[in-house]
Amino acid sequence: MKKRGQVTIFVIIAIVIIVLGVLAFFLYPKLKISTGFNTENPELFLQNCVENDLENLIETLSLQGGEFNPQGYTIYQDVKIKYICYTSDYFTLGLKQVPFIKRFVEDEISVQIKPKVDECFDDLVLKYQQKGYEVSSKKGNIQTEILPEQTSIDLIGYNLTVSRGENENRFNLFVINLDNNLYELLNIAEHIVSWENEFGDADTLSIMMLKKDIRVNKILRDDGSKIYIIENKKTKEAFQFASRSLVFPAGLF
């Protein structure tokens, strides 16, 4: 009698666990994602596959002034930081070294993330094939858009046709999104660079007075260069870049 009671309890516990598992599977999408591949939603697979790398890439770019292998940089705390405004001369205003910063960073993200996107796309094809699908695929280009509160990667020209039996599905609209505040940080960077280019310095106090969640640190270096660190106080995301403009030497010349 005792044994039967124990078995019943175990059965009940097992049922509860299964029910909770099923509920969690439907209620928490992320949990669902982690279970792997959903043939109906290849975009989700790509999002999941690329997301971490994209996040790391954006973090790296943000630390380095928007360029993965910075050209024209200064080293600060062992990080190569790109000069977005620069002159090698004294007494002169710096020239903007990147015409449109947001566009520059978008292009850099596109170039750097493409290998990972292609790798994930190949994995996706493989997943379908392992599930017995016939797959026809074509890769295309990457276009990045930095938008308010998110960065969006459009896979343009990427096509995927999967078929099994008489069922055929075509997928050609792949978008990978990452929530972040890079858009706002780059807007402020653009503002600061304009000031540097026009006046040789930027008034960070007025920026912080108008933007409640933003902290701008200006670090002056011995050679007259400045490192600007624009930080979102809430999310701790930061974008930093270097500028050298209107520098005065030690001495007359």
Add this chain to the structure above:
Amino acid sequence: MKKNSSKKIFFSIFLLFGIIVFSYSVLAASGCCEKTKDGFWCQMVDDISSKCDSSNGLTSSPTSCDQTAYCSLGTCINSVTGECVPNLPKSECESDSAGEWDSRTLQEIPTCQLGCCSYGPYTQFVTQTKCKQLGTDYGVDPIFNDEITDELECYNSDTSYKEGACIFENGDCRRTSKTECDSQSGNFEEGFLCTATNLETQCARSSETICDENGRVYFKDSCGNLANIYNEEMFSTNPNAWNSEMKDYWTYIKEIDDSSICSFTGTTSSTCGNCDFLSGSVCSKYRLNDPTMPNSKPEFGNYVCASMDCAYDTDRNGEREIYHHGESWCAMTEGTYWDQNAYEEFGLGGIRINKTTGDYVEAKILKELENQSNYNLPGSQYVLLKCIDGEVLQESCMSYRNSFCVDVVSHESEFREAHCIGNDWRACLSKTTKKTCEGDSIYGTQMCKWVGGFRLDGKSTTTKESNRQNIDQGSCVPLLSPGLEFWTDKNNAECSLGNIQGSVTYATSWTVKRDHFAEFGTKSASETCMNDCYLIPGYASDLAGSDLQDQKAMENIYTGGDVPSGDLKDYMVSLRKAYYCEGKTGKASGPSVSCSGEPDKRNNFPVYWTHQEFYDSITERARSLGDCGYKAGAYISLSEMNESNVELELMTVVFQKISQEGDVKDEDKGNLAEKIYINNEYVGDQCGYRSGEYDEELCQLENIPLEESTDGEE
């Protein structure tokens, strides 16, 4: 024939050599790179062949960048977004596929004019095309107002963004805009809150509060929507206490400037949630015993308007002072100007200037800044502090004191404001009169000072009647001494601006052997001196109880007056008439110099009367010109030589025999007798200064008694 061919060979070799040298000189020429190998656009380099990137059609030329077509500056317009970037080189702009270069300035291009862009709840001061792009980015219809031409006005302007209640079929409700509501197929009621009873939504009034994105405290309804700004009088837990005003407050969306919206003075409030970020008040979760919080907790919810003030110990006395959000002020840093009394009285210890005139607010600030031994010492740097949202951030002014911090004082406001302003010290060196030196300034803030004495151009402008006080006999030097790289050779030229080398002629008797000038004592050197006697260490110094360091007393002798008491020989002054009068020889005796009483016979006045005056002047000038060595603890005066570092300032006196014509005698050439003075004290050469083997123990600072020499004829 043979001769001809060898000539040709020689000529060919010469030509080849010439071509190589010429090519090398051209290739190594300085000029403008379209892009450097380091990746910088349009930079001047010292060697275009090795530093310019020539890949992908990039070029360079041995001219300045503004003379090249590829580095001409203009406006770069993003053909996609409409952004306009001024001052961009042509080639750089066109390197971006969206870049369209226009040679006009930004102000000349109609599409680049800025205006106020309202998009959703936001505003930004941008171009019309950029405004459209922002609308696309945020998914809203933007409104561009080109009549607003000021960024702050734009920021404070009303947006056309209207919110209301978006009601769904299931009774749910969201506070949002019409566009967003339409996109979600809701029924939009502009200006209404979801708690409006006539809308019959499932959202109810609630005592809970929340911070909005602008830092204000809002009531929150039971569906999580923002209601109106928190006002403790607009909610009650007693259903019978609700009056029509309260019901109205939970029915309609109230604009910030609506009369029913509460307000408060100061920076903290637990009763009203209308916090003003610009005034230093922001929504924050209430914390007990926190100085930034209001005294009491809120009646409803957990959020209050908290102060964004900062507490910071600027003068490092162990007590933190309070600064308001947005305030900036000068820090106390080693070696820079600091006035503790002013700090205690006004809360500002830095260099205070008048906001309207740019002038120093007190004459004593200027006076104190002139003391180059106290302020602007080598290695010192001005630092600006600013209070933002409870946090004090530091910002250094430029290195080498190329800029300095000023506390800007306004009579209209007590709000602290400081700036790093450029130290325009280079301009001082080209000013040759006291008036222009102390009068000209860019900001209205005096940046130069006049040091009477030698001129930087070496000219002497003294006359028989005028000494240096009133005829611009002096040097214009920086008021705030700049930093120089005195530890390298880089700034030798700047440091040498303050160098002085002078010569004194002594008269000796033909009966006295002239080889022992090096052993002349101060007295005998002074008495036999015939020109520029102030160069003699100790000249006109205190002797026999009479103080002739008083310039007036020396001027008196020079113009024929008597010494204070006794005879001239009782003082350490020249007894040679030639020192005082033109064409005179012989020795002056008695209480005065007979010839100098007549202005037409008198020599032009010397630049300095006393050695002390000379020394003070050249010391101040040299130190003001920049960091050419250590300053603090160096020579102060003849009477205050203790604790000085002997290595700081040296004066070398060289003795040579000269002929009647003033030339160094052949027999004495290469046989100079040197005397080394440290802090005006003769230490001889036993210290090993010349050999570079300085020995402190060996080098005694005691004044070595010198032999008296016999007077003689010139």
